[in-house]
Amino acid sequence: MSFSLNARHIQDMSAAATLEPHWGYADRALPCTSDAGTCAYLDADYSAHDRGMLYTGILWSVICAILLIWACWKHYDHSSTNSALFAPRLSGIYKVRRTLAALTHRYLLPDACRAIFGRTTRLQVLVLAALAGYLLIFSFVGIQYNTWVTPVSEMSDAYQTRSTIGPWSDRVGVLAYALTPLSVMLSSRESFLTLVTGLPYQTFNFLHRWLGYIIVVQGSLHTIMWCIVELRLYQPQPTTGIEWVTQTYIVWGIVAMILLLAIFFLSTPWGIRFTGYETFRKVHYVLAMVYIGACWGHWKQLKCFLWPSLIFWFIDRGARLVRTAILHYHPDQLDQSRVLGFKTAEASVTRFPESDNGDVIRLVLENPQDPWAIGQHYYLCFKQGSIWQSHPFTPLNAPVVSQGKVKHSYIVRAKKGETKRIADLAANGISKTPVILTGPYGESMxxxxxxxxxxxxxxxxxxxxxxxxxxxxxxxxxxxxxxxxxxxxxxxxxxxxxxxxxxxxxxxxxxxxxxxxxxxxxxxxxxxxxxSSSAEDQSGxxxxxxxxxxxxxxxxxxxxxxxxxxxxxxxxxxxxxxxxxxxxxxxxxxxxxxxxxxxxxxxxxxxxxxxxxxxxxxxxxxxxxxxxxxxxxxxxxxxxxxxxxxxxxxx
CATH class of the missing domain: 3.40.50.80 (Nucleotide-binding domain of ferredoxin-NADP reductase (FNR) module)
Incomplete structure (x- = not known):
C-alpha cells in the first residue's frame, strides 16, 4: 500500500472503503473522495491503462499465433516435401506455394531505402512497419482526451492541471515494457524464434536494432511527459516536483532511462568504432540486464514482461556454454593437463600472404562430434589470442564423419584483431593453434x-x-x-x-x-x-x-x-x-x-x-x-x- 500511495499520491488511501486491483498498475481507492475533476481524471487514467494492457495482450497473442502457424506450416512443409506419397494430392498447394514465393521474391526481396535502413530487404522493413504501425495506433486509441483543472486543497490560489498527458505517457511506458522480452528474443544467438521458424538468428538482428530504437523513443517520451506533468502542471512548485523526484520508484526510473540512452549511444556506428565491437557486445549484455533490473525497481507491477526477458537472456548464455562443453568434452581423453575432460581442438594454420587486403589463413582441425548441416557456421575462439572473443566462420568443407571425428576447414581474412594475431604467429613459424568451437548455428541449406x-x-x-x-x-x-x-x-x-x-x-x-x-x-x-600447376603447394x-x-x-x-x-x-x-x-x-x-x-x-x-x-x-x-x-x-x-x-x- 505504501508503494501505491507513493505512485498515486492524489488518492486518499486512508478514506478508501476498498482497493480495486488493476493488472500492472497501482490499486484504485474506491470510493473516490476527492473533487469531481480529480475523480474524473482517475477514471480516465485507469480506463486508459486497462485498455493499454489489453492491447499489449493482443500484440503478444498475435505474435504467438503467427509463430504457432509458422511452426505448423514448417512441420507440414517438411512432411509434404519428404513424402512422395502426398505429391499428387499436394500439386495444387505446391503450385500456389511456388507462385506466392515468386511474388514475394519479386516485390519484397530488393533493398528498401538503403539510406535509412542499410542493406535490408523490403520484407524485413514491411514487418517493422507493421509492428511500428500497431504501436503508433494503439498508443493513442482508447484514451479520453481532456483537461481537468482542480484546486489545490488548503491553497485558494493554486490549481492542478490534470490532462491526457499522464495516461498517454503511461500507455507508452507499458508498451515499452511489453516490447522488452521481444527485443531480447530477437537478439539471442540460441534463438527460440529460430527453433520455431527455422530462420537463422542473424535474420532477426535488423528487427532487434530497430525495436531498440522504438523502445528508446517510448522511454524518452514517457520520461519527458511525466517531467512536464510533475514539474510544471502540478502545483505548488517546486515542492511537488522535489517530493516526486526523490521517490524511490522515480529514482529507479531515471536510472533506467540513463542506462537505455547509454545502450543506444554505444550501439551507434560511432559508439561501436569508439569502444570496439567486442567491447560493445560485452557492455551491451551487462547494461541490458542492469536496465531490466532498473525497470523492475521503477514499476514492479509490470514484472510479467521483465521475468521472460531475464529468462530468455540466461537461457541464451547458458546454452552457449552447454554447446561449447558438448563439443569439447572428451572424458576418454582425461589426464592431469585437462580439466574434466575439456580439450581444445588443435588447428593447423596455413598462411597465404597478401599485400593489399590482409593475409589469408586456412585452419584445418578435427573434432569428435556430430556433423553439422550444410550452411551452418561455428564461432571460433582463438585461445592464443583472447578467450573473451569469438568470431563466426563457415566450414568450407562438407561434413564427413571418419573414425568418430569430423574435419573442419576454414578460410579467414586476417586484417586486424585476433585473426591478425594468428596470422602473425603463422608468419613466425607457428603451425598449430588451439581453438574453442561453439555451434553450429544458422540454417540448413x-x-x-x-x-x-x-x-x-x-x-x-x-x-x-x-x-x-x-x-x-x-x-x-x-x-x-x-x-x-x-x-x-x-x-x-x-x-x-x-x-x-x-x-x-x-x-x-x-x-x-x-x-x-x-x-x-x-x-x-x-x-x-x-x-600453381604443381600437385602440392608449400602448404601441402x-x-x-x-x-x-x-x-x-x-x-x-x-x-x-x-x-x-x-x-x-x-x-x-x-x-x-x-x-x-x-x-x-x-x-x-x-x-x-x-x-x-x-x-x-x-x-x-x-x-x-x-x-x-x-x-x-x-x-x-x-x-x-x-x-x-x-x-x-x-x-x-x-x-x-x-x-x-x-x-x-x-x-
Missing part, C-alpha cells in the same frame, strides 16, 4: 538442394567458404541430368585459388557428372595466370592442374557504381573460365544470372551468395527481377528464383 532445383553459387573473396559446401555436397550425391549448376567466384588474384585448391580439384573431377560450370574472375591481375594443399586444361579467357564485365553495365562484349567461358582485363574487373551479374536461367530446361533456381554488401544488394535486385508469379502459375517454374545469402559481418 540441405532442403534447398532438391533434384529439380538448379543451383548458382556467387562468391566474392573468402565468401567462397559459404557456397563451396553446397557444391561439395552435390558432388557426393547422385547426379540429376536436368539440373544445371554454376559457380561464379570473384577474387583479386588468380593465385587466391590456392586457398581452396583441394576442393577445386575435387569439383574439377566431378564437373561433367554435375553439369557444373565454373567461372573465376580476377579483379586485380594485369595478366591472367592460372593457379593440392591445387588443380589448370595448365593441362583448356582454359577460356574471356573479357571481364565492368560493373558501374549503379550496377548497370554494358555486357555486349561478354563471352561466357566454358568449363573453368578466368577473366581479367585492365583494372578492377568484376563479374557482370546482371548478365550472368539471366543467362544461367535461359539455359535451364525446367525447375526453380536457388542462388547461394556470399560476399561484399554491394554484391548482395545487386543480387537481390537481379533475383527479384527474374521472378514472375504469373509465369510460375502457368507452369514455368524457371521463373521461381530464390536467394540464400550469408549476411553476417564476419566469415
Amino acid at each position: 540441405t532442403r534447398a538442394l532438391t533434384p529439380d532445383t538448379n543451383i548458382i553459387c556467387v562468391a566474392g573473396g573468402t565468401g567462397i567458404t559459404y557456397v563451396l559446401p553446397v557444391l561439395l555436397e552435390l558432388a557426393q550425391r547422385s547426379p540429376s541430368p536436368d539440373r544445371k549448376i554454376q559457380l561464379i567466384w570473384a577474387i583479386r588474384h588468380s593465385s587466391n585459388t590456392e586457398w581452396v585448391g583441394e576442393e577445386l580439384a575435387f569439383l574439377w573431377k566431378a564437373e561433367k557428372a554435375l553439369n557444373l560450370k565454373i567461372d573465376i574472375f580476377t579483379t586485380r591481375d594485369s595478366t591472367v595466370k592460372g593457379p 594443399i593440392s591445387t588443380p592442374d589448370l595448365d593441362e586444361k583448356a582454359v577460356n579467357i574471356s573479357p571481364a564485365c565492368v560493373s558501374s557504381a549503379s550496377g548497370i553495365c554494358d555486357c555486349s562484349s561478354c563471352t561466357p567461358g566454358e568449363n573453368l573460365s578466368f577473366s581479367s582485363d585492365c583494372k578492377k574487373k568484376h563479374p557482370c551479374l546482371h548478365k550472368l544470372i539471366p543467362d544461367f536461367l535461359d539455359m535451364n530446361i525446367r525447375g526453380p533456381t536457388t542462388v547461394f551468395a556470399s560476399g561484399p554488401g554491394g554484391m548482395i544488394s545487386d543480387l537481390r535486385s537481379i533475383v527479384a527481377s527474374c521472378n514472375s508469379g504469373s509465369k510460375v502459375w502457368h507452369g514455368h517454374e524457371k521463373f521461381d528464383v530464390s536467394l540464400v545469402c550469408d549476411d553476417r559481418l564476419e566469415r
